Amino acid sequence: MKETLIIFLLFPLLILGQTNYEKGEKLFIERKFNQAQPLLESFLKNNPNHLETIEYLGDIAGYDKLWDKCISYYKKLKTLKPKEANYYYKYGGALGMKSLEVNKFKALGMISEIRSSFEKAIALNPKHIEARWALIELNLQLPGIVGGSEAKAIKYSTELRELSPVDGYLSRGHIEEYFKRYSDAEEQYKRAILIGGSKICYQKLADLYKNKMKQPDKANTVLEEYKSKKQ
Secondary structure: OOOHHHHHHHHHHHHHHHHHHHHHHHHHOOOHHHHHHHHHHHHHHHOOHHHHHHHHHHHHHOOOOOOHHHHHHHHHHHHOOOOOOOHHHHHHHHHHHHHHHOOOOHHHHHHHHHHHHHHHHHOOOOHHHHHHHHHHHHHHHHOHHOOOOHHHHHHHHHHHHOOOOOHHHHHHHHHHHHOHHHHHHHHHHHHHHHHOHHHHHHHHHHHHHHHHOOOHHHHHHHHHHHHHOOE
């Protein structure tokens, strides 16, 4: 009888908490982040280890560019579920964005943890595509003296091609474009179009023509080809 009474008294609170989460999740999916946040925060107070809620709030903080808050949420996710690859990927990404806002000396001190977070994501999930893209960008942007490496970027691009040929060719095109080898980048983007044919494939080639190779007519032709294909 006593246990029944306790459940009866707690039932309204449980229903309220569930409703806050369900409403918050729906608003999050609808990208109404400002409305979703207080509901999810309220739910988290009574359910402090609820992974989905923590991740949603971390994503909202990232959307608002509140990187310290974002990092805190993703760090908690890693602690609660240390074998989930995507939590390390998101944590590394948040650290990377934070590093862009601090002085260069502090940013240099963050590089190792950023890199190791992406590498951990791959170790936990060898098919993790986004973590490889992140490591490609990291190796391109960093000077060689602090760990940047074209060879490493190409290595991850080659791995991507094994997992997803389109991502492989797009990433290799990105590398070639970064080093201003525009003809090689053009070839890679064309291969991506042949295999994938998505809007982003055509857009990357069109942007290369327009912004780097100064060939706007070719850019327009590529975009028209995509439009005619979709009709």
